Amino acid sequence: MAEFSATGMTEAERAAAIEAGRLLFSGPCDFFFGAQTLGQLPPPGLPEIAFAGRSNVGKSSLINGLTGRKALARASSQPGRTQQLNFFNLGDRLVLVDMPGYGFAKAAKAVKEDWQGLMFEYLRGRPSLARVMLLLDARVEIKQNDREAMTLLNRAAVVFQVVLTKCDAVGPRKLQDKCAEVAALVATHAAAHQEILVTSSESGLGMEELRTTLAGLGGPAAV
Numbered sequence: 001m002a003e004f005s006a007t008g009m010t011e012a013e014r015a016a017a018i019e020a021g022r023l024l025f026s027g028p029c030d031f032f033f034g035a036q037t038l039g040q041l042p043p044p045g046l047p048e049i050a051f052a053g054r055s056n057v058g059k060s061s062l063i064n065g066l067t068g069r070k071a072l073a074r075a076s077s078q079p080g081r082t083q084q085l086n087f088f089n090l091g092d093r094l095v096l097v098d099m100p101g102y103g104f105a106k107a108a109k110a111v112k113e114d115w116q117g118l119m120f121e122y123l124r125g126r127p128s129l130a131r132v133m134l135l136l137d138a139r140v141e142i143k144q145n146d147r148e149a150m151t152l153l154n155r156a157a158v159v160f161q162v163v164l165t166k167c168d169a170v171g172p173r174k175l176q177d178k179c180a181e182v183a184a185l186v187a188t189h190a191a192a193h194q195e196i197l198v199t200s201s202e203s204g205l206g207m208e209e210l211r212t213t214l215a216g217l218g219g220p221a222a223v
């Protein structure tokens, strides 16, 4: 008899979903657009996945980790590296959007307000947006602006999913506590996907799971 996993899939279906994720992310992924204003956005097309979170949380590194490329998205130890919405076409099935981070204390006031302005307007108004991956650094406490971002997304009914980053840098006990804390928080947000993804771009932890999830949101393959 076929075994069923927690997702309601048989083992064979789950293996096929993992393989689809692996294949999608090992194929082409190309930068095709950078937008600094809402007027500049590319026309909506393929399903989009936006990577959002505080500055330095590891958004650009996660896109690199997922696609197995070192410098597709520019990452840096200096916060405030990504300064515009960067669009990547993944195999003509999905668009990955690397967003500028919020909460960078040294940023100019106009830049700080940008997340609530341009960035949030993009998230709220984008018809092709399939999901927002909201990244939280597993090593640090959840900040006020992370809570605000969740509230904004929730109010606008934009579906989001929390991804814990840099999990290579925390011990198992602390990681367990962090997961429990985040689970309690997302439970209070109707727009939040309840499953939390535990990842590390550095060690590769959780990459297969995330690739599988994202491939499931992609458009049909071209024939």
Ligand code: GTP
Binding pocket: 053, 054, 055, 056, 057, 058, 059, 060, 061, 062, 074, 075, 076, 077, 078, 079, 080, 081, 082, 083, 099, 100, 101, 102, 165, 166, 167, 168, 169, 199, 200, 201, 202, 203
């Ligand atoms: P902004 O573009 O400024 O908003 O930052 P970002 O969220 O894109 O972060 P970025 O990917 O540039 O990474 C910031 C720093 O975190 C870099 O020094 C990375 O090397 C480090 N980093 C990213 N992912 C991981 C990880 O999985 N583990 C560890 N230990 N460090 C990581």
Ligand code: MG
Binding pocket: 059, 060, 061, 074, 075, 081, 082, 098, 099, 100, 101
């Ligand atoms: Mg970045």
